[in-house]
Amino acid sequence: MHSKLGSVIHKQAFPRMRSVVNAALAVVALCWCSAAPAESPPSVRWIVFDFPPFFIEHGPAKGQGIYDRFLNDLKTExxxxxxxxxxxxxxRGEALMKRGEPVCAISRIRTTEREAYSLFADHPYLYILPVELVAGENAQGTLSDYVEDGRLSLTRVLQADAVRIGVIENRRFGQPLDSLIEGALDRHAPSIVSWPADSPSFDALKLITSGRFDAAFVYPSELSTIAGSHRQTRFATYLLREMPSLVPASVSCTHSAVGRAVIAAVDKLPRNRKSVRNLQAAYEALLPSDARDTYRRLLARELQK
Known part of the structure; x- marks a missing residue:
């Protein structure tokens, strides 16, 4: 009788004990999973530099450049x-790119040279007006001889070594302008004065006024920033025959695992999203009124392609 009772108790107690043990194991597993550290997201470094009004690294407006704001939106996206x-x-940013570091940039113009060590998003986030030549009064008479149908032939200007043009060392504008500049530098032409600078926002107009060179390459969107202290000096701007009507700017990263992942993620974003529209409006606001009207006309034509 006692053994039968013990057998019944054992049969009834064992399932209950097994349930308790299973529940305890589940709690332990849950606690272990909760305590396990989550895998860290891949780290990407965005190249930034002082380039008002695009990137602003100093002063009360620090971080409020139009590219600063776009990059903040992109990080959220x-x-x-x-x-x-x-x-x-x-x-320095270009050197990091060439070394294949896990870095990206939003302010890069696509060139054949850069494609060798960089990835670019499929679609540009912004089209910008191409660089122009800005000249002081002393060079304007000479340059007028090289204007054809309202555009300056830089090829002829460089061939004749007609004026001295300042260009920041290693700055890229796109083809064929880059090749023309490099060709002039290779032959040590006096028409190109290479100017070392840590930032592309050097005061070109001040250097023209001081006689360091006669002209410089400047984007229309830069003029509003660097021209403020030179309103009494007469400068002339020249469209270049060699440049396209608009230049696309794209997000770019290195050929690294992180770089490929970032570009793939950027390519999935809607092309006409709010952050892009905000950047477009901010860029247009930088342009002089006549250039803004031209830009809008050219952009409408480009987007219809």
């Missing part, structure tokens, strides 16, 4: 990454 800033200069 790409939540799967640990976004960090890589302050420096254009030359």
């Amino acid at each position: 790409l939540p799967g990454f640990d976004h960090r800033l890589e302050p420096g200069s254009p030359n």
